[in-house]
Amino acid sequence: MKISGFELFLVAPRWLFLRVDTDEGVSGWGEPVVEGRAETVAACVRTLMEGLAGADPRRVExxxxxxxxxxxxxxxxxxSSALSGIDQALWDIKGKALGVPVYELLGGPVRERARVYTWISGSSPEELAEDARAKAGAGFTAVKFLACEGPLPALPSAAEVRAVAARVQAVRQAVESDIGVDLHGRFSTAAARRVLPLLEEYLPLFAEEPLLPEFSRDLGLVVRSTSVPIATGERLxxxxxxxxxxxxxxxLAQPDVSHAGGISEVRRIAALAEAHDVALAPHCPLGPIALAASLQVAFATPNFLIQEQSLGIGYNTxxxxxxYLLDPAVFAFRDGFVAAPSGPGLGIEVDERAVRQAARRGHTWRNPILRHPDGSLAEW
Structure with a gap:
């Protein structure tokens, strides 16, 4: 079997899909993307694929x-994101060629279903609470939301600190669901140490990315300041x-299978995390291919805890x-879980007709630029 070609598809809302073809008619799909820089990643994919022309796709490692x-x-x-999408596609080809899901090639499943969480949104505590109740009514047992509606200064005011706590309080009072609080890298070390202890009474499942990745060395200070479990890793x-x-x-370690080296590297990150008594909760606010790849890791990873997925997320306009799936039932979320996919490779069938139609329109999604009241750049 040899790689005979590839195609890239820039599709709404903000995704990039890759199809890798072989001379035996087996094709694999991947999702190589940096949100807001999809065109740049596409150029990198083209460069990397030059070295794979005519190669055996089954030599994934x-x-x-x-x-x-x-x-x-x-x-x-x-x-890393270009590599990630190619890696996903190669695993998809190998699984399809052998007629088994990728998780069988990773040692076989360690669970029958994987827990998932969903996003809730709202500009006020009341709106967040309402959406949380709706998602609980739809069967989800865990939700995640932004801790603050807008940007924060390095040292938030008393009112801004109380506003963060009010959002978490409203969701906790609305539902018994597990709560993930996304800090989105908007907090300084000092701010995180001040705010997180105020959230402890609401028992969040985790607080995500309290610090920017460039300040990762200070995570220990944040961890020691609170009993709230800290999650990070989407930008590692x-x-x-x-x-x-x-x-x-x-x-919690939160590597993203479309950013952190694909299935191959996320699997290794998970093993490294296990050695530090850290659970795996893959980051995935992306498309169906990225989610399918994430779940292949989840079903073969002992220290997996919960999986993010993007159904209904605010980005998805x-x-x-x-x-983009021929059979959406593969992602049927029931009682807060998704069953192990039984199909070969990544376990999904991409609706190529829908993908090609969407790619004709493409997209130019960019993340918003936020400003502080004084006009200076703020963290999104």
Whole structure:
């Protein structure tokens, strides 16, 4: 079997899909993207695929090593995300060629179903509470939401601190569901240490990304300041990025299968996390291919805890999670869980007709630029 070609598809709402073809008629799909920089990642995919022309796609680890380490300059979100999507597609091909789900190639399933959470949204505590009740009514047992509606200064005011606590309080009073509080890298170390202890009485399942990745060395200070479990990792792109973070005492590692080296590397990150008594909760506010790849890891990983998914997330305008699948039932969420996919490869069938139609329109999604009241740049 040899790689005979590939195609890239820029599709709404903000995704990039990759199809890798072989001379035996088996094709694999991946989702290589940096949100807001999809075109840049597409250029990197084209460069990496030059080295795979005519290669045997089943040598997944060999190709991973060459793509990740064969260049003098390594790492970073663009290269790692391009590599991630290709890695997903190669695993998809290998699983399809052998007629088994990818998780069977990773040692077999360790669970029959995987827990998932969903996003809730609202500009006020009351709106968040209402959406939380709706999602609980739909069967979800865990939700996640932004801790603050807008940007925060390095040292939030008393009113801003109380506003964060009010949002968490409203959701906790509305539902018994588990709560994930996304801090989105908007907090300074000092702010995180001040705010998180105020959230403890609401027993959140985790607080996500309290600090920007460049301040990861200070995560230990945050962990020691609160009993709220700390989660991080969506902007860490390799096991080496996680190496210095895992010993800080975080509770959850959140690598993204479309950013952190694909199935191959996320699997290794999960094993490294297990050695530090850290659970795995893969980041995935992306499309169906990324979710399918994430779940393949989840079903084969002992320390997996819960999976993010993007159905109904605010970013999904123009298309949603299930719109590019021939059989959306593969992602049927029941009682807060999704069953192990039984299909070969990534376990999904991409609706290529819908993908091609959407790619004709494309997208130019960019993340918003936020400003503080004084006009200076704020963290999104």
């Amino acid at each position: 060999e190709h991973w090593q060459v793509m990740a380490k064969g260049g003098f300059y390594r790492g970073g979100p663009v290269l 792109y390799s096991r080496w990025d996680f190496r210095d973070v895992l010993p800080t005492g975080i509770a 123009g298309a949603d999670l299930l719109d």
